[in-house]
Amino acid sequence: MVINTPLIVCLRNILHDEIKLSNFEAMDWELVVRQARKANLLSRTAYFLRENNLLASLPDKVQGHFISALYIYDANVQAYCWEVEQINSVLSDAGVPCLLLKGVAYIESNLMSRKGRVFSDVDIMVPKDQLKKAERALIKCGWITSDLNPYNQKYYRLWMHEIPPMTHLTRHSNLDIHHSILPPTAKLKPDNNKFWESCISLDKNNLYTLSQVDIVLHSATHLFHEGEFDNGLRDLTDLDLLLGEFSIDRSFWDKLLNRAREQSLGRPLFYAMRYSSIFLQTKIPAGVLKDMESEAPPKFLVNIMDFLFLRALLPNHVSCSDQWTGLARWILYIRSHLLRMPLYLLIPHLLRKSWMGFFAKKR
């Protein structure tokens, strides 16, 4: 499987300040734009091209697409900072701590992984025993639960680790409220209390993020439990940037591995390190990679996962697919469901969803 597509070659250069793109021609840049757009990486690529003073020297037509993406990124940041302020204001008044996850966390914590990152939802975590209180307070202030189907409500509340997504009535912004990192039905069961015990308080009142090691573990776990990989390569670039920034402190690697073992999240961390090294040449000390091998599955399974992920993590674009890509994505979709729910719950769930889908179409 060919990993060295123009987008990935470009990312390896610009994320690590090692610019060897002078042999890129117009057609290579066209593929970078097309692949980046499909992978939700257009604004991140644009951001780092600009930061490395490369943007202005690109052909005008190529620049136009990157500049367009940067304007959207700026607006995204502005809109979501405001959104976080509104949400936190409500939760703070209700006495519910607000722990930010993913994109909004990167922005509010001023991490490198905020650079060029666009996202469409605010993800937060609140303590499980305060979930209902949080939901009631938000409903009073203009948020509504978007999916009122009783079965879906049960799916989200009982089995998954979130209440159904909420939307603000007038601003139409989306909010996902979690009470744990993984669903209660999932195979892996990290201790959620430990995430709260180590969380970091931001300068702003009532706002928190996960600790550095936990941010990495959350990103890795989320990515390698996913069923759809439209944001897969983007999430891999998040990991690359997070690891690069946090590992300036040399003791970070030991802390990360210890925490992964403590929280039984060694397997997703193994995959995260493996694939960010392969795709993005993320700088991970050889000793750390060797240490992670103890978290790896048997060799034959690693080969299978390579077959699947080396396809699914590429941009979902015609220039990056071969005859196995469709199959690989489908298998990973099934895998993600199996990771979230045991078979005795999964099969009736999938049957039920197909039934509901069939009747929805008929109407």
Next chain:
Amino acid sequence: MSKISLVDSVIFRLLGDECITYLGNSGDTHLLDSISAAIINEVKENPLSKDVLFNILSKNFESDDDIELSLCLDSYILELSSLGILNMEN
């Protein structure tokens, strides 16, 4: 004495008698009338107390009744604060 100032993230343009304001934090845009335009224009550089504002505006807008103008100014300040355009500092 409380002072009235323009919220930091607000930018505005005077278009004839009217004023268009953009609020950088919420992303809202408002079209405001001549009195709002005058108030914003006066406080854009430095915070002003209500009394000073009243004196400046009473020269620009004719009114026989000082009390009426003062009440009018109060209601404008309240409205513009609630829109997130003005701050009232102590």
Next chain:
Amino acid sequence: MSQFELRNRLADGLRFKVGNVHISISSTIPEVVEHFEALYCSYELLDKSEFIDFYIQVLAPSIFRRFFRPQVNFSFDGFFPFKPLPYSQAAAMFEWGLNWCITTHSHQYLMIHSSIVEKNGEILILPGASGKGKSTLCAALVCSGWRLYSDEMALIAIENGKIFAVPRPISLKNQSLNIIQNFSNDVVFGSTVTNTAKGDLAFMKVPEQSLEGISGDAIPSKIIFPFYKGKSATHFQAVSKGTAFMQMIENSFNYNALGKTGFEVLSKIIENCDCFNLTYDSLEEAVSGINRLGEK
């Protein structure tokens, strides 16, 4: 280019430009071939080494759907933004789909839903949603010596406030079709598509003068909000710049997405323009009125 050659090029991916927008369209649907043959023969072709902004495919969703209640799908580089439409609407789907591509992916411009025409270095912006009469008025102006910049969207470069032309066939619906056919003898139309969500529809060919020699230095001087109203007199009412600003926001595709930048770009445009509401019934009178405004 012969129809045979056009069909082959479209099957592989016909590469051409409209103003500054570079497009590759691939389709084997006969209605699309006819659409291009009738309306796009004067547009400049691009060779394979040139950068393409939008890779578009217009195709039947499956072999099954090619023959059974036939449908057509629009793909932007492998992404399908719309539900399929009836097969007969393939050409219209290309045009609507291309509008979507541009307005969703061109935020280096402030984009206003409007028609734009130009004469003697001055640009006229005619904002308005569908149904208010802007396309009909735009078509009439284009038949009366105005150059077409676009019948659908104003692209205002954020960097310098310049307006970019994307002159494409003008979409006209229902009675507007008859009105414009009566207005001018020189008009060329593509095939009429019936039973769309917007009624009967056809596309008017862009005169060649609109495609040649666009200087790029023309600046907007007037904003006219058209309101077609049956049996009304032709009436221009001056509108305050503040009111025009708020109406432009309502007609913008991406003012909110651009945040503070959108505000600054729009401010500069409005500061330099006279703004009017135009109520009219007679197209001839509306066009003369606009011509007289330009002379003042």
